Amino acid sequence: MMDPEAWAAAYNSGDIEAILRHVAEDATYVNHRFGVDIAGKAAWRELLKQIVSEWPQREVVVRNGWSGPDHFALEISFSLTAGASTEVAGLRLGPGERFTAELLMLVETRDGLITAQRDYWAI
DSSP states (O other): OOOHHHHHHHHHHTOHHHHHTTEEEEEEEEEGGGTEEEESHHHHHHHHHHHHHHOSEEEEEEEEEEEETTEEEEEEEEEEEOSSSEEETTEEEOTTOEEEEEEEEEEEEETTEEEEEEEEEEO
């Protein structure tokens, strides 16, 4: 079972390789709100590089979680501040602009690794 708190800590620190240690090679990620639909660890790495580079101040806080043997769901508070005018993963922000939202992250796992993640935003 993946440790959601360890994932959140890796995300908040910007440690891309630590985040990817939780992701299977064939993992998919879908975020319908912002038009993101990627597959494969290499695509995750590129998306995470953009996020860390363009949004230096970001934080996820796990509010609640539910899990089973091959899945889990997390209720998350998400916030970020753009370093410059940017668009990443379909979200456009101006310099220094702050974005906050609540989201539900639904995750399928295999052998303790994320194989599919779908994010649903309350915006």
